[in-house]
Amino acid sequence: MVQAALNGLSKNDLYLFNEGSSYHSYRFMGAHPVRVDGIEGVRFTVWAPNAATVRVIGGFNNWNGSKHRMKRIGKTGIYSLFISDINEGELYKYEIVTSEGTVIRKADPYAFFAERRPNTASVVTQLGGYEWEDADWYAKKREKPAYSNPLLIYEVHAGSWKIKGKEDFYTYDELSDELIPYVANMGYTHIELMPISEHPLDQSWGYQITGFYGVTSRYGSPKQLMRFVDKCHQHDIGVILDWVPGHFCKDDHGLRMFDGTPLFEGPDAKRAEKPLWGTLSFDFGRSEVISFLISNAIYWMDVFHMDGLRVDAVASMINLHMDKPPEMFTFNYFGGSDNLDALRFLKKLNETVFHYYPDTLMLAEDSSAWPAVTAPTYKGGLGFNFKWNMGWMNDMLRYMALDPPERAHHHHLITFSLLYAFSENFVLPLSHDEVVHGKCSLLNKMPGTYEEKFAQLRLFYGFWMTHPGKKLLFMGSEWGQFDEWKDGDMLDWMVLEYDTHRTMHHYVKSLNGFYLNQPSLWERDSNPDCFEWIDVHNAAQSVISFIRRGNSDFSVIVANFSGNNYYDYRIGVPEPGLYSSIINSNDTQFGGTDTQLHPFYSSESIAWHGHNQSISLHLPPFTFLLLNLDPGDTH
Structure with a gap:
């Protein structure tokens, strides 16, 4: 019976998945067009250990899974089914009968593509066949270690850099035609894409995900994203993906209570709930969840040639009490608030990524004071190679917002960062988080007259560029956008018709160019x-x-x-x-x-x-x- 259910699956792969060491589980989990016994079709495989029954439903069976009941593979908790005569492009879901007899319908956790929201079905997708042309880029990466070379990142939200109309987004191909030449002309070394995994709500900016393996259909297909990354590499631009392993959203078709039980989120509601965000934390102590997440990180590098991951909300992952009221506090084995499972996960994540991709950028978005975030795991560190310097950012934005006569009384805000600037390998972020929700744009944080605002922003950018640490700037900040970021509209490109914004744009481009050509600003950044x-x-x-x-x-x-x-x-x-x-x-x-x-x-x-x-x-x-x-x- 077990052998019959395998449909070409490897017993070793299934063992490693259960054991927490399957780092390429996307290759066999989910929906894969395959040939079994000479017959073409699609093999569906899903982890649902507490389900009573799992069926595949889709357009090919009129959403009636009575004839497509999946077979359970031994004690693995994994179900699989090969369905002949269906191909790429088919819509599908898993229909799960819980142990209590309730019927729920779920999108595939490993789906590579999905219907465009508000529809929620997964789409059978073949990822192979794209011919990459970025071998030269990989050779250059090996020759230019990130620590001793310039790193100048342009942070982009693909849904609002430019748009054609309300919810009429640029495709990855259209972004290739416009964003890549713009970034190259401005001198940035990398683009950081805010999350592009499938998510139901535009206003979450991609940080509340339902499909961790799905390239969001808002902007086009997986092959289009491959072309975008490939063209970036051909223009000597790296691509970093904003990656969100800390939590997931509660939408019914997603991971929450996937088989009728708390599976991905773990059984302790106090630990699983993230009340501030209305989401659920992953259960970092469950081996199958570790296989799911680490495989996802490797997937973006294997399949889409991503050059790095900016790992979101590390502080929230490693602190059991963060953003929770006291009545929701839980404690670790030693009675403390450190999430020991999350710490083990992050170390294993970085060890695995660097094993397969030694030249990758792994950037921790971490607001905590946790030590040795960028130290190797064998030295007791978390194993990232860069960390966002949130302390510098907060101090400097507070300082710049002061009336100039008051700055003399807060001089420590511009000097304190040098006491710890070399304790980690830092990136100095001026990110989207600082220009939303009433925080004002960077330009509008500056006090004084219209002209003084521009003068102080130029001053601030000069100090930012010459302070030790790599650099990240959010889109629109390069010309001094007056309004804060509006995620539903495109950037205020029209302001470049005004001299003040046009000359600011010219200043940032000039500053970027000088940075790239001045080794004193990056050659020994960590020394x-x-x-x-x-x-x-x-x-x-x-x-x-x-x-x-x-x-x-x-x-x-x-x-x-x-x-x-x-x-x-x-x-x-x-x-x-x-x-x-x-x-x-x-x-x-x-x-x-x-x-x-x-x-x-x-x-x-x-x-x-x-x-x-x-x-x-x-x-x-x-x-x-x-x-x-x-x-x-x-x-």
């Missing part, structure tokens, strides 16, 4: 030797100055966060010579007011800030300067 304060203590004038060092070059950075004009502002410099002004945020080409720029500053033998040499600068209000020693100078 404390890459950074040296010139003057960290000038709170009274709200000015900071520091040095960034690469392997063989250095840059001098000065930032005036005050509204005051400082003449003859002297800073110490590490070497004698002529210092070129490479970036001046107050340049008129960037929308500034400085018409008498100083392209060069000659050092003098005046000891200052612990250096034997110094230069004297003019610092207009809200100005960022980046200076390089002229290599041809023989001063």
Whole structure:
């Protein structure tokens, strides 16, 4: 009986799935067009251990599964059925009779595609056959480790970067034609796609998922997504996927109570419920759930050539009490609030991903103070290679929102991050989370007049680009969008008709280009030797100055966060010579007011800030300067 139910399935695969070590379970779970005993058809396989009966229903049987009852495979909890004479494109669901006799209909947890919402059926989909042309990209990745190279990420919501009308989205192919050239022209190294797994509600932005393996049908087919990623790689752009293993939504056709029992979410409602989000946490202590999730991570790299995953809500995964009232608190074996199962899962996830894809980016979106998030697991870490620096982001946005005279009293907000900047491998995120729900756009967080808002945003971007850590910017922020992000509309592209926004756009592009070509800003990002304060203590004038060092070059950075004009502002410099002004945020080409720029500053033998040499600068209000020693100078 067991042998009859296998339909070409491997007993070893099923064992590993149950054991929690099947890292390619998408290859046999779900719906797969196959040939069995010379007959073409589709093999359906699903995990529903507590079901009384499981049937396949679809358009091919008029949604009546009486003739398509699945066979249970021994004690695995897995059901399978081969149905002949059906092909790719068929709609289907699983009809499950629970142990209590209730009949429920569920989408396939492993479906590769689904009907467009609000419809919820899964679609039989063949993933093979796409001819990739990105071998050169993979060779370049091997030659350019992320730690010691520029990483400049453009975060994109595919449903609102550009649209053709209300809920009339660009397809992946149309995004290929417009988004990729735009990103390449702006100088970004990577696109980060907000979640594109199948989800029922547009307003969840993809963070509340029903189909973890399904490429959302809002924007086209899986093959179109493959073409999009392939074209990104051909333009030397990597693609990072925002991945959400922490929770799933409660829609009836999804994972909740999948076989009539709490299967994916676990039996303890206090632990499973995420009341703030109205979702359910995965049961990270269940081996089959681990196979499901780790296989999903590998799936996006195997099938779609994703270059990395930004793992959402790590803090919520590892803390049993986060965002829960005291009456919902649960405790681990030792009486603490750490989710030990989630911690084991994250370590296993990263070990597995790096085993198969050593050059992958695994970025933790983690707001906790958990130590060693980016340390290897063999050293006691969680095994990610980058972590979002939420502390820096929160401090800096709080600081920039202050009235300039108040900044002198909060100087620590711009300096504190350097006390821990090298404790992890950080990405400095200016993400979608900071420009929604009444938080204002980045531009509108800046105080002051219309012109002062733009000047301060340019200043802020300059400091962001030169602070240690890799970079991430949310779409629309590159031209200083005034309105906060509206997920149902496209970005305010029309503002580029105005000089202030157009020059801001030009400034960000110029800043990006300089970053890419300046090794001092990324070559030693994770090494404390890459950074040296010139003057960290000038709170009274709200000015900071520091040095960034690469392997063989250095840059001098000065930032005036005050509204005051400082003449003859002297800073110490590490070497004698002529210092070129490479970036001046107050340049008129960037929308500034400085018409008498100083392209060069000659050092003098005046000891200052612990250096034997110094230069004297003019610092207009809200100005960022980046200076390089002229290599041809023989001063």
